[in-house]
Amino acid sequence: MTAPAVKRIAALAPAYGILAGLFLVPIALLFAVSFWSVRSFKLEPGFSLDAYIRTFTVYGSLFVWTLLMAAAVAILCVVIGFIFAYGARFRVGTHGDLFILATMITLFGGYLVKIYSWKAILSSNGILNSLLLGLGLVDQPVGWFIFNRGAVIVALAHFLLPFAILPIYSALRNVPDITLDAARDLGASPWAVLVKVVLPQCRTGLVAAFAICFLSAVGDYVTPMFLGGGSAIMLGQFIVSEFSTRFNWPSGAAMSFSLMGASALVIGAVWLAFIGRRR
Amino acid sequence: MTRRLVWPLVMTALSAFLLGPLILVVVFSFNSNELISFPMGGLSLRWYHQLIGDDAFQAALLNSLAIALPTAFISTVTGALAAYTFAEWRTRFGLPALSVLGLPVLLPPLVIAIALVVLFARWLDLPLGRPAVICGHVLVTQPFVAAVVAARMASFDFTVLEAARDLGASRFQTFVKVTLPQIRAAIIGAALIAFALSLDEFIIAVFTIGGGNTLSTFVWGKIKTTLDPSINAIATIMLAMTVSLTLIALRLTRYRG
Amino acid sequence: MSEAIRAGEAEPLLRLSAVSKRYGAATALHPIDLAVTKGSFTAILGPSGCGKSTLLRLIAGFTEPSTGSIEIAGRDVTRLVPEKRPTNMVFQGYGLFPHMTVAENVGFGLTIARRSRSEIGERVAETLALVRLEELAGRPIQALSGGQQQRVALARALIMRPLILLLDEPLAALDLKLRQAMQTELRRIHKETNGTFVFVTHDQGEAFSLADNLVVMNEGRIEQIGRPQDVYIRPKTLFVSQFVGDTNILEGTRRSGVVELAAGPRFASAGPDGKVTFVLRPETVRIRPAQDLPSSPIAGITGTIEELHLLGDGARITVTAPEGHQLIVRLPNPRFGDGLAPGIRVAVDWADDALTEVGAP
Numbered sequence: 001m002t003a004p005a006v007k008r009i010a011a012l013a014p015a016y017g018i019l020a021g022l023f024l025v026p027i028a029l030l031f032a033v034s035f036w037s038v039r040s041f042k043l044e045p046g047f048s049l050d051a052y053i054r055t056f057t058v059y060g061s062l063f064v065w066t067l068l069m070a071a072a073v074a075i076l077c078v079v080i081g082f083i084f085a086y087g088a089r090f091r092v093g094t095h096g097d098l099f100i101l102a103t104m105i106t107l108f109g110g111y112l113v114k115i116y117s118w119k120a121i122l123s124s125n126g127i128l129n130s131l132l133l134g135l136g137l138v139d140q141p142v143g144w145f146i147f148n149r150g151a152v153i154v155a156l157a158h159f160l161l162p163f164a165i166l167p168i169y170s171a172l173r174n175v176p177d178i179t180l181d182a183a184r185d186l187g188a189s190p191w192a193v194l195v196k197v198v199l200p201q202c203r204t205g206l207v208a209a210f211a212i213c214f215l216s217a218v219g220d221y222v223t224p225m226f227l228g229g230g231s232a233i234m235l236g237q238f239i240v241s242e243f244s245t246r247f248n249w250p251s252g253a254a255m256s257f258s259l260m261g262a263s264a265l266v267i268g269a270v271w272l273a274f275i276g277r278r279r
Numbered sequence: 280m281t282r283r284l285v286w287p288l289v290m291t292a293l294s295a296f297l298l299g300p301l302i303l304v305v306v307f308s309f310n311s312n313e314l315i316s317f318p319m320g321g322l323s324l325r326w327y328h329q330l331i332g333d334d335a336f337q338a339a340l341l342n343s344l345a346i347a348l349p350t351a352f353i354s355t356v357t358g359a360l361a362a363y364t365f366a367e368w369r370t371r372f373g374l375p376a377l378s379v380l381g382l383p384v385l386l387p388p389l390v391i392a393i394a395l396v397v398l399f400a401r402w403l404d405l406p407l408g409r410p411a412v413i414c415g416h417v418l419v420t421q422p423f424v425a426a427v428v429a430a431r432m433a434s435f436d437f438t439v440l441e442a443a444r445d446l447g448a449s450r451f452q453t454f455v456k457v458t459l460p461q462i463r464a465a466i467i468g469a470a471l472i473a474f475a476l477s478l479d480e481f482i483i484a485v486f487t488i489g490g491g492n493t494l495s496t497f498v499w500g501k502i503k504t505t506l507d508p509s510i511n512a513i514a515t516i517m518l519a520m521t522v523s524l525t526l527i528a529l530r531l532t533r534y535r536g
Numbered sequence: 537m538s539e540a541i542r543a544g545e546a547e548p549l550l551r552l553s554a555v556s557k558r559y560g561a562a563t564a565l566h567p568i569d570l571a572v573t574k575g576s577f578t579a580i581l582g583p584s585g586c587g588k589s590t591l592l593r594l595i596a597g598f599t600e601p602s603t604g605s606i607e608i609a610g611r612d613v614t615r616l617v618p619e620k621r622p623t624n625m626v627f628q629g630y631g632l633f634p635h636m637t638v639a640e641n642v643g644f645g646l647t648i649a650r651r652s653r654s655e656i657g658e659r660v661a662e663t664l665a666l667v668r669l670e671e672l673a674g675r676p677i678q679a680l681s682g683g684q685q686q687r688v689a690l691a692r693a694l695i696m697r698p699l700i701l702l703l704d705e706p707l708a709a710l711d712l713k714l715r716q717a718m719q720t721e722l723r724r725i726h727k728e729t730n731g732t733f734v735f736v737t738h739d740q741g742e743a744f745s746l747a748d749n750l751v752v753m754n755e756g757r758i759e760q761i762g763r764p765q766d767v768y769i770r771p772k773t774l775f776v777s778q779f780v781g782d783t784n785i786l787e788g789t790r791r792s793g794v795v796e797l798a799a800g801p802r803f804a805s806a807g808p809d810g811k812v813t814f815v816l817r818p819e820t821v822r823i824r825p826a827q828d829l830p831s832s833p834i835a836g837i838t839g840t841i842e843e844l845h846l847l848g849d850g851a852r853i854t855v856t857a858p859e860g861h862q863l864i865v866r867l868p869n870p871r872f873g874d875g876l877a878p879g880i881r882v883a884v885d886w887a888d889d890a891l892t893e894v895g896a897p
Binding site: 008011012014015016018019022023025026027029030033043080083084087088091092095099101102103104105106107108109110111112113114115116117118119120121125126127129130131134158161162215216218219220221222226236239240243244249252253256259260 | 286287289290293294296297298300301303304307314315316317318356357358360361363364365368379380382383385386387388389390391393394395396397398401402414415417418421423425472475476478479480481482486495498499502510511514517518520521522524525526528529
């Protein structure tokens with residue numbers, strides 16, 4: 001082997017060593033554990049599909065609900081994210097950069113703070129209710145703002161929106177202004193320009209935004225735990241309890257891998273529908 | 280005239296949706312009332328005073344720093360080395376190979392957390408604690424560092440390195456005097472992003488910390504029980520740290536997604 | 537054909553009346569009038585930033601004029617949005633849709649107009665044949681060369697059968713060989729489609745080889761409109777004479793119908809007294825060694841050859857007269873053995889009508 005090759009491998013070793021040792025191996029081990037079984041709180045190695053069967057029977061409807069919630073959040077984020085990114089790119093001139101900056105400043109922080117702030121806003125003795133009471137719009141605190149799927153979707157969408165805006169915005173930045181002019185020149189109405197010229201050109205950004213938001217939402221358990229009310233409404237909550245209170249690791253692992261597999265299918269389907277056949 | 284206002288209004292409304300909840304938290308952290316609701320009381324620093332006197336808060340802050348600093352250092356070294364090596368290599372496998380580093384970010388942090396717990400507790404028989412948290416955080420921050428440095432390297436002119444060598448500089452001198460000054464800003468920015476991410480991360484931390492608290496798990500412990508106004512103060516402190524780190528990092532790297 | 541005759545013709549296809557464009561305090565275009573007749577090939581020529589692209593965008597509808605009105609085929613289109621105008625444009629940089637094939641790009645306008653699939657197919661094929669791209673119909677845009685992309689852009693606009701085809705620096709991105717080939721193509725297509733073309737360029741060679749009607753612009757104003765050869769031979773302003781080709785500028789004074797140039801010659805020329813400026817095209821200047829001087833030169837200067845550049849298809853000679861006045865002479869083919877070489881004393885003169893008086897600079 002030549003000297004530069006050795007140096008390169010040495011330089012790449014730490015990053016990929018960490019990836020292999022702390023990610024690939026543990027995930028493989030977790031995958032193995034998902035086929036084990038548990039007898040009286042003790043793990044028993046082996047090959048059993050019980051944990052998977054349990055996931056799709058006992059937790060079947062919750063599983064589907066989790067996927068639906070994640071899809072709702074992802075679609076909401078892609079739609080609002082597109083509106084925002086489109087406005088920043090084409091409709092507010094040089095102020096666009098400022099609006100994008102506003103989305104980026106909280107990109108690398110604020111996860112718990114955001115969830116908490118929604119609780120402070122939506123709870124029955126919270127900010128929104130006190131405002132409504134103070135303005136005389138309601139006589140007593142509104143209870144349905146919080147502890148339901150709607151509150152979870154709103155909070156998740158709020159947290160994930162910047163992650164949808166950025167890929168869409170960077171896709172839109174690659175859409176030449178001149179193609180918009182050309183379409184209008186050829187008779188396209190503003191709506192036709194949007195549908196036939198802008199959207200198709202940024203569809204990879206849209207799909208990427210959907211994937212990021214879907215993946216982040218589907219595995220979240222903190223938001224539903226805080227804003228979803230007493231009973232669990234997303235699978236992540238059960239994965240946590242299987243690990244932390246019931247010590248049923250195979251079950252929690254099987255739920256995790258089922259969820260990831262289903263997510264991969266959903267995202268694969270979205271990708272095929274919007275991009276695959278055109279490449 | 281009214282049609283011209285539609286877009287600025289839409290954009291402002293959406294920005295308000297994005298930033299409003301955070302601004303409320305900051306505003307209420309200076310509110311003297313016990314209740315987080317309108318009408319507000321007077322301006323007060325009482326929640327900050329209460330926090331600073333709280334030993335548990337101090338311990339959590341120290342823990343967080345003791346995790347975020349090594350995390351930022353390690354992931355900056357590993358991520359930047361990987362990104363630089365592939366850029367210099369100029370192989371077409373560089374970009375796909377770098378994206379592989381991003382795999383941990385694609386999975387729910389919950390899965391990474393439990394996989395690490397299983398690894399440490401079951402297979403390695405090691406105790407959980409700060410090192411375990413650092414492992415998890417390096418895993419999820421090094422792809423960000425690699426992305427930022429790779430973006431910088433995309434516009435890096437490698438002929439200047441050949442020019443430096445041609446003018447008599449050694450490999451090492453070239454790196455220190457020519458390469459490093461050009462990519463230093465990106466690397467510092469990437470380190471700040473890694474630091475902010477680690478500081479804010481909750482799910483991996485809560486599973487792998489074992490005993491004790493980080494800032495995130497400390498906040499978690501508080502919000503789980505009640506709406507204690509002192510949470511607003513911690514939240515504001517955390518926001519101030521991550522937002523200012525992010526702003527400096529964005530400024531340094533000119534990174535745009 | 538002078539402008540007076542032009543104005544007397546039938547109603548022009550495109551008429552701009554007192555059209556101007558301001559951006560805040562900056563004026564991109566001073567009020568201008570312009571008429572374009574059906575079937576003409578008009579070139580708007582000027583340096584960058586002269587307002588020529590603004591003018592084109594005003595005609596296409598992408599920019600609203602600050603004052604004035606625009607009429608196409610007798611209809612006021614001043615406030616009409618671009619998608620409703622009977623014009624189509626070949627954009628600088630083309631603006632092709634990267635997510636579509638060649639055929640989809642070309643058929644875009646008809647698809648928007650909800651024409652039948654069979655009609656679209658037929659007309660796309662027909663138009664691709666016109667620009668000689670039949671074989672590439674199914675290709676993605678990225679797989680095309682610059683010259684091919686330029687033809688797609690042309691086809692995409694032509695298929696709409698616009699009353700006026702607008703071209704914004706259509707050939708600027710192509711290399712020299714391709715540019716010359718495309719000029720020939722554009723002339724052919726103009727003829728075959730009987731269209732009315734208006735194109736913007738900063739390249740005078742392109743303007744001259746394509747246009748039958750030339751509009752020279754500078755600093756947001758129209759300097760001159762006319763047939764290319766008229767503009768070349770009889771530039772109205774110093775700017776036009778300098779921008780359009782090489783030129784000699786001769787200054788002088790007129791007293792009671794006699795002009796005396798600073799470089800020497802005197803001749804009769806009617807006009808008001810005062811300072812005058814004449815331009816003289818280098819290729820209209822005659823040159824010979826001083827000993828061959830005819831006994832009575834009409835108007836001429838004697839001097840010394842300063843420089844002689846052979847250009848391949850001719851020669852460019854700089855002659856310095858005694859008082860430092862310089863004159864550029866262009867000879868169609870270098871006549872070796874004529875005794876022309878640097879340092880040689882020569883006499884230069886020109887025919888009476890070679891001098892053109894221009895407005896004060």
